[in-house]
Amino acid sequence: MxxxxxxxxxxxxxxxxxxxxxxxxxxxxxxxxxxxxxxxxxxxxxxxxxxxxxxxxxxxxxxxxxxxxxxxxxxxxxxxxxxxxxxxxxxxxxxxxxxxxxxxxxxxxxxxxxxxxxxxxxxxxxxxxxxxxxxxxxxxxxxxxxxxxxxxxxxxxxxxRTGMAELAARYSDRAPVPVFYQVWDEPLMTVNNQHLIGKVIALCGGYNVFGELPRLVPRISDEAVLEANPEAILAGGMGEENRAWLDRWQNYSSLDATRVGNLFFVPPSLIQRPTPRMLQGSELFCQKLEIARGRR
Incomplete structure (x- = not known):
């Protein structure tokens, strides 16, 4: 300065x-x-x-x-x-x-x-x-x-604290769903298992397909997503009602998530801010994975 x-x-x-x-x-x-x-x-x-x-x-x-x-x-x-x-x-x-x-x-x-x-x-x-x-x-x-x-x-x-414990008791032992969470668009970014959103995935009984990457918020490529082939893709998008980030994955019909329609939007402020509203976002996240389980 x-x-x-x-x-x-x-x-x-x-x-x-x-x-x-x-x-x-x-x-x-x-x-x-x-x-x-x-x-x-x-x-x-x-x-x-x-x-x-x-x-x-x-x-x-x-x-x-x-x-x-x-x-x-x-x-x-x-x-x-x-x-x-x-x-x-x-x-x-x-x-x-x-x-x-x-x-x-x-x-x-x-x-x-x-x-x-x-x-x-x-x-x-x-x-x-x-x-x-x-x-x-x-x-x-x-x-x-x-x-x-x-x-x-x-x-x-x-x-x-009580609400998150109740969600964990309800969902964490459900059948695993391989999940890709898109935290950003350009560059394409996700989260690992140490990130708070990665812990939401685990709480909901999901399996984070990029969870073992070393960076908290790693950059990835479309090719990496295709290789991981998640069963469900969730994204926050730019704004509370903007689902445009999911359009990208409609172009890849070979993806399991696209083939069965498991492309889900979660309002970003409910899942990307470490605040009590994460309880609401986590419940919505868990509900999306339940829909994916029901489509098997």
């Missing part, structure tokens, strides 16, 4: 932020293992990803959110909050001018240089990266602790 810009941000920070007491009142450990302590529950919170903002509302802290980023569209109230750029490029001056007393960062989604600048300026940063279902509940509970909204947040965390 250029020296003059950094000096300007520092001056702005000193002008708008109050002096914090030395002793912390609430503490929580983030997903990087860093303990974040605040003198009192946060009252002005910035969510630097759509998922982070949604998790804050799930934790009961929606009224305390003063900054979000582009595509923060759920719940609808999030769309009325000031935007500070996108998760990949933050408007730091605007963020600081909103005087947050807690910033929720996305470990692998936000630019680390900008997150470090935020830390250097003295703002508390709590980094999140849920990698399994329990992590989603845990993040909600920790955010509720930092926001002082434990009653609502912990209840929502338990609702999600």
């Amino acid at each position: 250029p020296k003059l810009i950094k000096q300007g941000l520092t001056a702005l920070l000193l002008a708008v932020l109050p002096v914090l007491p030395a002793h912390a009142g609430v503490c929580a450990t983030d997903d990087t293992g860093q303990q974040v302590c605040l003198p009192a529950p946060a009252q002005r919170i910035a969510g630097l990803s759509p998922g982070a903002s949604e998790l804050l509302w799930s934790a009961g802290a929606g009224d305390q959110v003063v900054a979000v980023v582009a595509w923060s569209d759920y719940p609808p109230e999030a769309k009325t909050v000031a935007s500070v750029g996108s998760h990949t490029r933050l408007d730091l001056e605007k963020l600081i001018s909103l005087q947050p007393d807690l910033v929720i960062a996305w470990v692998t989604g936000n630019p680390q240089e900008q997150i470090q600048t935020i830390r250097n300026l003295g703002l508390p940063v709590f980094s999140i990266e849920p990698r399994d279902f329990e992590d989603v509940s845990s993040v909600i509970e920790r955010l509720a602790t930092l926001a002082g909204t434990e009653a609502e947040g912990w209840a929502e965390a338990e609702r999600f």
